[in-house]
Amino acid sequence: MESATPRLTVTQREQWEVDAKVSEIYQFFSSLPHHAQTIMLELRRDKHLEFLTKGLRQLGPSFSVLDANRAWLCYWILHSIALLGESVDSELENRVIDFINLCQDPSGGYAGGPGQMPHLATTYAAVNSLITLGGQRAFSSINRDKMRIFLLRMKQPSGAFRMHDAGEIDVRACYTAISVASILKILDYELVQNVGDYILSCQTYEGGIAGEPGAEAHGGYTFCGMATMILMNEAGRLDLPSLINWVAFRQGVECGFQGRANKLVDGCYSFWQGGVFALIQRLPSLMDQESRSSEVEENQTSGNIRTASSTLSEQECSSELTSSDDDETSHFGDGEHSDIGFCFIKRHAELEPLFHSIALQQYLLLCSQVQEGGFRDKPGKHRDYYHTCYCLSGLSVCQYSWSKRADSSPLPRAVLGPYSNLLEPIHPLFNIVLDKYYEAHDFF
């Protein structure tokens, strides 16, 4: 290497530039006295709320490019507000319900805006928004019968889902479909059939999951694929040791996560990658995984799939999920899998976090947080609602990552900065604030 040309490649140059910006921030931080450091680590709650509420009430013309993502804007904003432990007033709440209802298609599912076609991603965003609001009016506005018809219409013979009529097929579509069906308790064998095979075909040689078979392992799709598999009780079919190894390596010197190997850090992966660790912590028989890792490799195609997550049903939810038969389809009698998400979150975390949760909080608070409110991808970028939502979600994951129970208050040492930084806990399979999830679970 010494004798080779000193010219940096594009990857090296870009990485070097980000490194420099981030280390400058960390160096400045470490030069400060303790009380000043505490202030710098403070979550700017009021500023974030101001930024979020403003967007809910009015957006400028530059948001026209997100005109087909207004249901997403609702979710990003409402979920962020809920993470901060706040809620919108009843007037605004009713306005949200009415608006989202205008996005609901008469034939089922939700569009990105009024008058557009229903789309799986915006359906996920709309349903999660309504659950985040909570209450009878929000819940009962969802047409679940039509929703099931819409989801089945998006389902392909291969098992995977399309985003919309004649739309693209990928792992995102699978996750958003299965997540919505699970939380609305309409998940059944017909919807689940062969989805697992598709997700498996997207796990790459690197260990992570890609958007489509053959593509590159990617943080967003890894979360979507992993969460989908858990919701269907099939996580044990994945090569979990290599998946965990890949995700663990995505946390870099900047303390945040990158989405892919040799790519730049981005605050939104605090949730997409960090959230995978929250999922892993509640996979019961993972402790045996490592010793079985060679078996997994050899049995990948041999149909030996009753592994990690099936134990979950056996131990804690045996009444809901009978699994005495070796045939995996026997788990999937109608109405049975809707409680997988519930059983999952009721379990105690068996593992300590396998990532560096304090380092990640440092990146989020010092590099992603914008003092005027909102969060950004990385220093030098502008804030936006997407990054605000996923940076806050990742921050919540970090803060509760040492808690055995999903809803117990963390110890002060788990929370970087003042304890007032503490956010609400989430249900990591759906990325919905936990209390809101329970309310929906009781309702449907």
Next chain:
Amino acid sequence: MDSDEDERIPFSQRPEWSDIKPVPQDDGPNPVVPIAYHEDFRETMDYFRAVYLADERTPRSLRLTSEAIAMNAGNYTVWHFRRLILETLNTDLHEEFDFIENIAKSNSKNYQIWHHRRWVAEKMGTEATNMELKFTRKILSLDAKNYHAWSHRQWVLQALGGWEDELDYCLQLLEEDIYNNSAWNQRYFVITRSPLLGGLPAMRESEVRYTIEVILLNPDNESPWRYLRGLYKGDAEALVGDPQVSCLCMKVLSVRGNTFALNLLLDLLCHGLQPNGELKSVVEGLTNSESDSIDPSLAIKVCSLLETLDPMRSNYWAWRKVTLPSHTKAI
């Protein structure tokens, strides 16, 4: 659009649109996340809604979708309707490629553009192969890691063919930037799926040789390490049985501690590698000479080393240590 902005004639003043009654967006009386649309945007979408609701699949509707897409390439409904029109009118799809290319210029990271491109290419069949390979090359020359472009390219290869030069293309991109993980992924895609190469078993030997060379030049690059491991995917026996792999770990580690080499070595040990004395002494050399624990196994030593050498992942390595398969603890 930018340069045309001043010259744009509103639909309401275009004679060919005089018969159409624009349909405003139904946002309800008190919408949330309302967008303060520019008048041009609002009017274009009002006319779009009119033809969409009337299902008017005419040349003027097609032109209208072009304008709407130029203003917001993320509107999947407009793209979808455009495809319906193209089908109905049986339009010559060659022009469609230019249209997409123009839109992609300002935003090449958008699901809709690429989905549309795939649809058009599929309609054209093998006639589109070279054009699509060229188009993705062009996009990748601007951003060599564009996820959508790579997915499209993989689809083209699988659906239409054109594998002949793909391995050379990967090599070229890797020569430009050996850290380009997307190019490594594409290389894996080619060697495992190209109908011209005989698959992984036929390619493994030469690929292992190439990858090891690359790693020795720069052991701090994660991509070739993962690629090397991938060459033995589903065949742990071959991984453990290939002396080149453990030899590589040893070579790298004899210079200094390296997370990727130790990670691979740990993998080898978990899969049953019986370490020889040389390997043991290389690892020994990296640990503090006064090892406090009583003769721990090599796998435990590797985990401990990683805990200190790679503090960002110390929790992960600690977990690996307590979950080591029992057979590794005796070695």
